[in-house]
Amino acid sequence: MDSALKPIIEVQDLDLSYDDYVVMHGINFSVNKGDILVVMGASGCGKSTLLKSFIGLKEPAKGKISYDGVSFWDSDEATQQSMMRRFGVLYQGGALWSSFTLGENVALPLQLYSKLSAEQIEEVVELKLALVGLSGYADSYPAQISGGMRKRAGLARAIALDPDIIFFDEPSAGLDPVNSRMLDDLILQLRDDLGATIVIVTHELASIFAVGNSSVFLDTESKSMISVGNPKDLLANSKDSRVIKFLTRGERQGAT
């Protein structure tokens, strides 16, 4: 099997719930190495809960999430920690540590998990900030920069350890079209240049079509995954009215 097409993430029979309240059930899909998977669906459909299960913050009620064939939630804490070191996460608002400068935010993962000297860490930090267009901002605090810059700084921190998989939670939310486009370009660049696999949770159609080469559609009413595939193919060929309605902002109702 070609290693580039080997599933790096596999989701099997996944159920997500908060106590007795079921958010999603019966989710099955896989993500190949180098894919950009978009998890889409209406607000409140459980996209962010699914993301939390991916990154180790919310244990699923049932089912498996496997990375390279190893089930995350069935592993011991040490294995989970080592798996989590392969992730980079960009949270919705950037989630930068407010008492740290941007440089310190990016440096912390390197200080914890690399064997680099202080000088080397400084160089890597400068490089990562430059990659996201924030060269020269290492000494600024998160409160001193704009929302778009905070997101880019969050991305610099997410890619600090050159992760295999990068998760994005609503990357375009609250950004102007130019900044949103810039972030989309960055996502593509990360996949092409760093060879990262990318999972994006979003409902921004422009971003979905710009970056996604694979997608899953979560439906609020049936609380399940109703469609999977390339978003452009889904728009052209899907027979499901809910998917078509979503992808055309309600302009087309679909066949069924």
Place this chain on the structure above:
Amino acid sequence: MFSEKVVLDYSTPKTLCIKLNGDWLITENLPEAGEILAQLNDHKEISQLTCDLSKMGEWNSVLIAFLLHLAKGCKRRNIQFSHQGSAQGINKLLNLALKIDDRVALVKVERIPFLEKVADGVLHCVESMRSLFSFLGEVALAFYHLITGKVYFRRDDFFGIVQRCGADALMLISLISVLTGVILAFIGAMQLKLFGAQIYIADIVGIGMVRVMGAMMTGILMAGRTGASFAAELGLMQTNEEIDALKTLGISPVEFLVTPRILALVIMIPLLTLYADTMGILGGFAISTGLLGLNPVEYWHHTQSAVKLSNLWIGLVHSFVFGLIIAIAGCYRGIKCARSASAVGEATTSAVVTAITSIVVATAVITFVCQILGV
């Protein structure tokens, strides 16, 4: 009863025609739809209600609210509601509002029986206790890791917290402690004057401040100042997903955020208490020698002989326990904060209330234990 804005016409059988006149704006004095619906109770024969809007002037959302109220009232009474002569905008808005009402009606409002509410409350209490003990367990483990040198937190952060809950609080502690000493001196003077034993004010102020009042006033001030700040800070970090970001990086939030805060407060509160004791004694000294005419040297000697080392130790034990309580209450409420602005406010309030209540309870327990031990 109704203004000229509304004219009721019963001329058509079984139909009430309501003619609206003039401007229907939010700034106008307008009749209420409820008064019209009340009239329907006296006219049971009415099966149709029509609103004639053709003579109406300018309007805004107050008109839609009026029509909506009428439409809902008619629906409840099985009366057919219609309106005529209205602009397209009115139709659209009214239909939109009625559609939302239908959707809301689909949500079933369940009445929870009293016993179920009590049971929920008890279960919630049990769950809260479990969560608190789990947090205390995490804190204990974090301190074990601290002793074995496995905890990671930044030295700069720690010294920043030490400064905030130590040096930055000195002015406030000075003011309150001096005044506490002054109050103790005045209260003592009132009674001791009757026996001509005013010199014993020195004993009251000295023992009172060193044994409990210094620690208690410092504890209460720090609960309101530092405990609240810990809860708000961590609560906001929770809201901004900063704590999630730590977790996904494999950093324990309890080790990284809670340990330095507890450590800083537990170190600084005993020092602040010693400072508060001194300031309180000085306050009492100033009043007793300046206003009540006691001899300064005699007062000083009395204070020295009255305040035993055991009093100082008891005061320090109080302050250590208070430091733990304040830091744990603040950090626990902050870490467990939900993700909204109001939740941060609630976390802050409950951190202060929990800390102050626990301080009073702890004082009572320590005093009782000291009484039994005879110290």
